Each structure stands twice: as structure tokens, then as C-alpha cells.
Amino acid sequence: MFGSFAKRLSLPTVRRYSQAFTMSLKAISAKDAASLDKDLMDMGGWSLDQLMELAGLSVSQAVWKVHPLNAGPNILIVCGPGNNGGDGLVAARHLAQYGYKPSVYYPKEGKNELYQRLKTQLHNLSVPFITDFDAALKDTDFLVDAIFGFSFGGPLRDPFGPIVSRIESSNIPVLSVDAPSSWDIQSGPPKEGPGAKFMPKALISLTAPKPCVKFYSGRHFVGGRFLSKDITDKYGLDMPPYPGIEQVLEVKVDAEGRL
Template sequence: MELAGLSVAQAITKVYDNSKYSRVLICCGPGNNGGDGLVAARHLFHFGYKPNIFYPKQSKKELYERLVIQCQSLEIPIVTELSNSSLTNDNDLIVDALFGFSFTGEIRPPFDEVIQKLKVTNIPPIVSVDIPSGWDVEKGNVNNHGLKPSMLISLTAPKLCANYFNGKHFLGGRFIPPGLKEKYELNLPLYPGTDQVVDITDLPSEKL
């Protein structure tokens, strides 16, 4: 989770410079995807951004509580409510860390309302972590129920739904053991230098 969150933060720095996109709202869900968002918020702070965290349903697990404490120690604001005016007026960039690839079923309150707010056309650009919230992990944005981010940061390996995404696309998660790559026949691109992310926007899906 630490390396995944670092990957998210590093990918953001490559596209959204903090001179123009300093105010970043990280929307965190209750699971691992939200944990990645909490870690990303901390790294974005150290990279010179001004993160705010929207975390309406905080996990009671010790891991997530510790991640919250780390953000609080940096005085990163954490809120549980989100208004339409704050979305459009108080933020330059929004990070969607609500739901990851393992989420199934109907999106329940309060997140159904959150996703509807994030689908408003005049809000800042959205960066989704692993898969856009509301998307089917294989079929993509079925019935147009999900978000339409400007950038996607796939973690570990791109999910099938990434084939339906047309924006800026990064792969993060430089931590896969060689044995795991061989077992699942993962054909992953090389990471440049010491980066935790690689730009795969123009890489054909059959190359992954």
C-alpha cells in the first residue's frame, strides 16, 4: 500500500504540476483503494501540494487508523462531507480513491451520492486509482454509471477495463516478484530509472 500510494503521487507530479494544480482533493473509500489514497495524500504533501482528504466512512482497522494519524500529523485536513461548491471552487485536482478492482455490487450511501457529484462536468480533472469508481473491472463504464477521469493510474497491472479508457494512463507498483510475473504471464513495461511509475498511454493493450 505504501508503494502503491507513492506511485499515485508520483504519477500526479508528472502530469499535474503543483504550480497550477496545488489544491488536491483525495476522495478515499473504506478499503484498500482508500488506503492508497491516504498514502498518496501524505506523499503529495511532501511533494509540495496542498492535499485535502474526503473520507466519509473511515475504516476501524488499525492500518487505516495509523494512515489517518500520519496525515493528521502533517495537518492535512480530513472531512466527511462534500459540497458541490467546494468541488468546483476549492480544488484544482481530484483523486478518485473510492473503490478498487475488488469492489462488486451496488454502490451504497454515502458513496452513490459522492459519485454523482463527481460526475458533474465543471469540476476539476479527476485522477482514478487502479480503476475508475463505478466501472466494472472487466466491462468498463457499463451504462455510464461510473466516473470519467482524465487520468488513470493502474496498480500492479492494468485491469481489463483499462481497454475502455482513453485518457492519460500510468502503471504503478514497482514491487512485483519475478515469480509472480511468470505465474500470471504478466508482460509489464520497464520502469524508467528509479521511478515507481511508467507512462503506458500509447502502449497497445496487447503489449501488456
């Protein structure tokens, strides 16, 4: 499907590779990612709510592709206090609508009023917020790591160090949102401590890959179909050809010389 789609569009830089596109995607730095978000809101007319909704929708679609419902319905979403955690809250809502049984671990809640509204939406769908993380891990089929995204600078502070260590040492398949939590956006996994050996099964890069993707070896998805040409031109981004109504696309990234 993907190969024929690329052929129809005459995209010579795209080829089929294990059901994923291989193409050279420019990675975007944390500074430029923050600037891009600001441009979207200041000049593009987007609200934080809209951006978070689209990000969370992309995350939920990536979960569907990596871990279909028949692989086990119990999904644990671990959320951090910032926008990455907000993306996880949105993803939990969509996953509940798809028929999964999501639960949320939210040890340090964000202060933005938006996060409280997202929590209310989940309460209305009877999505539980758990407090016993170790017990939840035992009953989980799949985990979404929505703790820290592109703004993380390290080192991990409590309670997140022990949380990442438990995820890292478990046998549960994980999808990380934007970057594996504990990883430096530029230099990848820490050399020691929590996260040093953390390699999630899947990663979804929102808007564009971050430089740390060159250290990643699992399944990689990109989501960010809503970007306009003026934004992609300003930041030199390469938007892959999302097929049909898809909000995410699995890609093999060859980012050598592009970071």
C-alpha cells in the same frame, strides 16, 4: 528520452508514442489480482503496510506528472473504506511532502487499524479531513479518486453514488486509482446511473492493468516496479521498463487479445 532508453535495451515491442510507451500489457482479472496480493504477503514476505505504501507512492508520482504543483496546489483525495482508500491516504501524505495542499474526504472509514495509523500520519502533517464535499469541490484544483479498486462489484451504495455523480458532473480533472470508481472491473462503465459517463483525465493501474482499461481513453499510468520474476512469471505479467528511479510509467495500452 524514453525512445532512446528502449533502444539501448533493445526492446522491439516498445516504441515512443506521445511521450508514453505503447506496448501490449496483459490485463489481470480481479480474482488474479487478489491472489497475487495474497502470494506477495504469504510467500513474498511483503506486509500490507508495505504494499499500500508503494501503491500510494505510485499514485502521488502519477499526480505529479499529470498535475504539477504550478497547476494548482489544492488536491482533494476521495477515499473509500477499503485498500483503495488506504492507497489514497498514503498518496495524500506524499503529496503534502511534495508541497501540495491535500485534503481528504473519507465518508466511510475503513475498520482496519492500519487506516487509523495512516490518518494519524496525516493529522501530524495538518492535512485536513473535510466533511463538506460540495464546498471542497469548489476549491479543488485536482481530485484523486481512491474510492473503489479491483474488488468493486457494484452497484454503488450510499453515500458513494451521489459522490461519484458529483465528481462526474464537475469540471475538475481526476486521477483514478486502479479503476474509475463505479466501473466494473471486467465490463467497464455502468450503462446508466452514477459513473455511466465518468471518464477521468488519468488512470493509474497498480501492478498491472485491469480488463476495464480497454474502455478507458485518458492518460494511463502503470505502477508496480517491486514485483519479482517468480510473481510476474506465475501470472504472465509484462513489466514495462521503468526508467531511473521512477515508480510509475505512462503507457498506451494495446490489450486486444490479451485480456
